[in-house]
Amino acid sequence: MGVHAGVVFAFFYAPIAILIIFSFSGDRLVGRWGGFTLDWYREFWNNDQLTNSITVSLQVALIATVASVVLGTLSALALERFRFRGRRVFDALLYLPIIIPDVTMGIMMLVFFAEGIDVVDSLLGISLAKGITTITLSHIAFCISFVSVVVRARLSGMDSRLEEAAMDLYATRWQTFRYVTLPQILPGVAGGGLLALTLSLDDVVISQFTSGPGATTLPVYVFSLIRKGVTPMINSVSVVMFLASLVLIAAMLAVDRLRSTGSSVPSAVPGGDLSAEPAVGGHERGDT
Amino acid sequence: MTARPAVEIRGITKRFDDVVAVDAIDMQIADGEFFAMLGPSGCGKTTTLRMIAGLEFPTEGSLKIFGDEVGTLPPHKRPVNTVFQSYALFPHMNVLDNVAFGLRMNGVDRTTARRRASEMIALVRLSGMENRRPAQMSGGQQQRVALARALVNEPKVLLLDEPLGALDLKLRQDMQLELKELQRRLGISFVFVTHDQEEALTMSDRIAVMNNGRLLQVGTPEEIYERPANRFVADFIGTTNLLDGTVVDGSTVCLANGTRVAARCEHPAGTTVAVCLRPERARVVTAGDGTASRIDGVIDTVTYIGNARVYTVRLDWMQLRVREENRPGAAPREAGDPVSVTWDMNAVTVVTE
Structure with missing residues (x-):
């Protein structure tokens, strides 16, 4: 058993270990050790395109997460709590973005934005930025489905x-x-x-189709780097991304632990706390 | 001052798609009354209660609370509160916040709400448990929290949906007395839904018996038990023997086996009826003895239950249950004894379908 577990863990974690080790390698080739160096991290930090793409990724992910959480929760509520005409159709349609392949979704979005944005622009007399706006909109579009599914499970x-x-x-x-x-x-x-955040940060295919000339997300940029010829800078970028996700997971676990210990012990605060402050001035009761 | 009914229901019907849950019910519940709605599951009693609460809106009819039409008002605009089946306490709040919730939603400031909630918690004898979560309490305690949470709002009518259903027998009997006592002290109407006829008889001032969405009879426990309006009520309330027969004249019914027995009835001759004979109203006598109303049979089983004996008497067409008080000198009979079952004319009621 011990050996098996060891093999499995090696399979899981050896690539990560190798990635981390080679991000400090001084050789220009990704897979060859050439002495310890921090050059790749420096290059990564000084690469404006790369740091820009990180900013774009974070902006897109945050906006897409907030928007899809609000819309996804609302749609989950509507489907779980209300009966209305067309409910079943709406229900089925909501799953579509989960089912259809990313490539299809990307092409759909591309065509839609190519045609649609101009129409919207001319109708409203505004000029929507094609890069960040289109990426964000497409991310919201597929994240809603995932949020809705998760929230519905909880609601039911x-x-x-x-x-x-x-x-x-x-x-x-x-x-x-x-x-x-x-x-x-x-x-x-x-x-x-959290799912929406991860999906948005991760997405390459759809973002590839919907990103304009001005804005690229991190995964799309990294992907394009590979085509140009790989340097160990990619390793350093990956290590940073990996560490960032570790921090996220740790934060999540910490919050979870705090919450569960908080609820199993009777609150020590006298008078407790009505989990939030209800708005004063509710509704008058009938007559008196 | 004329007494306005606390709840006045006229021609209320509730349909869910094609299913008629409540069918044209008329009902008046007086102020300060302990009123039970009794019936088997699916009879429409809970739907009726939910319509009074505002959790369902009637399809047709009028519903007034102290004279005000409330038929389609949302629940938060009605002067009633509900104790839900299995309580529906908010799991993420402690007891104090659960009880204070209604006051806070009604715009009462935090300090006052907390003070009044604490007083109500004391009234239901849960002082010291203010900071507990519902999951940390027993069923009986949760029941009290649910009561306190509803009563703290000083509703004009308290609605209770099978409030004792989840409790074990002993606790249920204690809570029955406690609820009754609480209602007397507060002086408001309690409208109580139950499928337990004994509970309804014990606690209520008046009982409404329902079945299949229809209201069959409203009356005091005594009226319901002594003078059931029809066969269903007679059968549902208490235990009873229903002897099928047809009316001969105003004081005679011909039973299914041809025996003629004395029973007062207003139905025209020839009507198919059932004679409702309560086990404690019948007597077992030696075969051939007894009054004009008498059926012969053989004792099948004898059950000794301390204060009484219950005989089942086998007739050639049905079985009868007879309950005999355990008095000194009563000669116990044994299985296999040929006996007559007899009763006085005014001990039975005649019911139709």
Whole structure:
């Protein structure tokens, strides 16, 4: 058993170890050791195109995550809690971006933006930037589906009587969502958000099609580097990305641990805390 | 001052797609009354309760609370609160915040809300548990939190949906008394949904018996038990023997085997009826004895239950249950004894379908 586990771990982690080691290699060839150096990291730091692409990636990812979390959660609520005409069709359509291949999605987006943006521009009399705007829009488009699926799973596991109880206790629809539904589905929303963030940061194919001449995301840029001829700078870029994701995961685990220990021990604060401050001035009850 | 009904329901119907859950019900619930809606599952009692709460809107009809039409008002605009089946306490809040929730949503400031919530928690005898989460409490304690959470808002009518269903027997009996006592002290109407007829009889001032979305009878526990409006009510409330037959005249019913028995009835001659004979109203006598109303049979089983004996008597066409109080000098009978089952004319009621 020990040996097997060792083989599996070697299989998993040896590439990472090699990547890290060779990012410090002084040789111009990716796979040859040429003495310790930090040159590649320096080159990476001084490469404006590269740092720009990181900025673009982060901007796109943050906007796409926030937007898709809001829209995905709303669509999950609509599908789980309301009956309306066309619900089943909407339900099926929502899964489409998960199912169709990225290449197809990318081409669709390309055509849509090539035709659509001009129409929108001329209609609204504005000029949308083709790079960042189009990448962000396309990322939002496919992230919504993933967020919606994750949030729905959480919503369907939630007792809908809690919402009825809140409404019975004079909460409006908004207050019910804010103080009862949202705290209950928050793990799902957070999970969906994280998924959206990862997918957006990761995406090469769709971004490739929708990025304009001005803006490229990090994965697209790295991909283009490979075509030009690889230098160990790619290793250093990868190591930085790898470390960034480790930090994200560590932060997530830390938050999770804090939360779970917080709820299993009775709150020591006298009077507790109504998880948030309800808006004062609710609704008057009938007559008195 | 004329007493306005707390809840006034006129011709309320609720349809879910093609299913009629509640069918043209009329009902009045007086202020300060302990009112039970009783029936088997799926009879429409919970739907009716949810319509009063505003969690469902009636398809047709009028629903008034203290004279105000509330038929399509959302729940947060009605002066009623609900104790939900399995309580629906907010798992992410502690007891204090659960109880204070309604007050906070109603715009009461935090300090006042906390103070009033604490008072209500004390009233349901949970002081010291303010900081617990619902998951850390027993079923009975959660039940009290649910009560406190509803009552702290001083509703004009408290709605309870099978509130004792999840508790074990002993706890349930304690809570029955406690609920009754609480209702007397607060003086508001409690509208209570249950499928447990014993619970309804014990606690209620009046009971509405429902089946298949229809209201079959409304009355005091005594009226419902003594004078059931029809066969379903007679069968559903308590245990009873239903002897099929047809009306001969105003005081005679001919049973299915041809025996004529005395029973007062207003139905015209020839009507198919059932004679409703409660086990404790019948007597087992030596074969051939007894009054004019008498059926012969053989004792099948004898069950000794301490304060009484329950006999099942086999007739050639059905079985009867007879309950005999355990008095000194009562001669116990044994299985196989040929006996007559007899009763007084005013001990039975005649019901139709």
